[in-house]
Amino acid sequence: MKSERSRIGWESAQESRDEGGMPPSSLEQASPGLRPVPEPEVKAQRRRFPAAYKLQILQAADACTGTGQIAALLRREGLYASHLSKWRKLHRSGTLDRMRGRKPDPDAELKKRIQQLERDNERLQGKLRQATKIIEVQKKVSEILGISLEQTESSDKLD
Secondary structure, rough: OOOHHHHHHHHHHHHHOOOOOOOHHHHHHHOOOOOOOOOOOOOOOOOOOOOOOOOHHHHHHOOOOOOOOHHHHHHHHHHOHHHHHHHHHHHHHHOOOOOHHHHHOHHHHHHHHHHHHHHHHHHHHHHHHHHHHHHHHHHHHHHHOOOOOHHHHHHHHHO
């Protein structure tokens, strides 16, 4: 979609040049039928460095003794001095290998258990409501048939 818009924008700029807005460039004069293909836009991604790599760089930086050796190391590895200072600070505090982002919730297990118990409670309350209705129906049936519940219990004991 974006490349189509950039292509259309380039074509409209080309048309305005043709109408007399700007003189054609030397490339356009040499090959009037060819149009350059616009480069696709690449989204930048944040670099992530594993803890082992950070430690390796810190050790290499500590081993540097001469003038400009640390700068050469940083250039060779494509790093900035801010990386080195942050990694040193993290290494001193002992948090170099910890994950960034959200910290795990210490109450997560407790919350999960509470949700499970609430679901079980709701399920059991539904069963209790159903059992109560069944007992009420049994009482009504026994009244209609004239059967006393106390008699059935005593007759069951005799058998």
